[in-house]
Amino acid sequence: MKGGLLRGRGLQIYTWLVIAWLVLPIAVMILFGFNDTKGRYNTAWQGFTLKWYGKLFEIGDLTQALVNSLLIALLTMVIAGVLGSMIGLALGRYRFRGSGAMNLVMFAAISCAEIVMGASLLSLFVTFAVPLGFWTILISHVMFSISFVAVTVRARVMTLDSSLEEAARDLGAGPWTTFRLVTLPMIFPGVLAGSLLAFALSIDDFVITNFNSGGTMTFPLWIWGATRVGLPPQVNVMGTLIFAAGVLIALVNGLIARRRANA
């Protein structure tokens, strides 16, 4: 019994060590956003400062890259959110010929290596002489996000009771009214979770974007390009702010879910 207790404690310490390992580079990133670095290399600690938060937007093309990233992520969230939710609803609610093929394509898209996806999409754009840039990045992000949204929404739809919709129809509601007042509110948590996932996938994507960006910069691409000459502290600050926003959204989301579960 005592051995078991000890073993439990050991595993707990071990779990915390793994978590520490996972967050270590984040801590390094946040810390060096406060570094009072003098030269071009932000590598050695030279004292605490807040000045990089003040000079956050002083590097024009970095700011532009961040704006591009946010814009593309927002558009991806909306487009992939809508298209993916429609697929998820169809697959979760209806039995029909061809659903197996759709599931297979989505499984392939989720498990496909990013570099293969990025390279083959570039092959398409090169073959048809499509100019690379903002729009090709957006196309690629929607492409790889749709399946993730669809899977999330499908899981939600499958747990729902369709008798509520039948009841609404029996009470004289048309298909659109039923969808708007009954189906949509019920699947909305899934739609929201899927859309947020699409946003997160889009803003972080590097590999597929690298293949289809042409000269257009996103935040990860800019960082990649700057590694050889040294990263300015502004990158750390932007990373910190994105991280903080993500934590905040997750916490608010968790609180709402908890309140709803208690109510």
Added chain:
Amino acid sequence: MSRLRASLTPYLLLFPGGLWLAIFFVIPTVVMLSLSLQSGDVVNGYVFTFNWHSYVDGITTYHDQIVRSVVYGTISTVIQIVIGFPVAYWIAFKGGNRKSIYLFLLLLPFLVSFVLRTISWQFFLSDNGMLLGPLKSLGLVPEDFHILATSAAVIGGLAYNFLPFMILPIYVALERIDPRVLEAAQDLYASKTQIFLRIVLPLSLPGVFAGVLMTFVPATSDYVNASVLGGTGNTMIGNVIQNQFLINQDYPTASALSFTLMALLLVGIFVYAKALGTEDVLEVAAR
């Protein structure tokens, strides 16, 4: 009329998203296959000639990188199972009402860009950086000791970056185990080891399989870790594909290598699924 509409509804719902996937995911794969069989160069253009040479040349020239990718991908995946399984186990069985907090902490890295996290490691592990700098000035490690530009750094980076994708599916599989099954085993005088080996481990295998699928594929095809942490001597097949596509613009070779990588990954997953011996494992993964 209404019946017709009801039977059309799922297709109407599928159409826009399905079309997007068809044009930008399925067709590109076919285009790339055709590209890999063309010959020519970037100046004079390419023609389709059933030119298998791109495959032969690509594989013979970049043999080292292909082997290295598979080896690094495999080692990092095994490391992730070894590191991740106990974590998933502890959270699933001992996490109590704080499970969601632990899961949240495991997902924190995803709120920071993948590239930025990897560069953060480069920074932390650099020759006179936060880790080695103090150790060297204390004389604990020799002056020329380095971690970056070694295969260990690349494998470590791969294991780090994809670890949450390993832990989560294992956690989900373990969490689904009905505690009454474990109690029943205990009542029937099974030892702790027996319970683990004969109940917990087999029931966790679908999760391990999903985890391997989600980590082996990105780890094997990755080129960010090899570039940032591996220096020049540890390039993987992803680095080659990236260079051929984006810098040399040798599209046939690059496409042939992409296809080779895809085939390797598919074969790897298939063999692994067979070795595990359960068809339902694939079904679980597909769900």
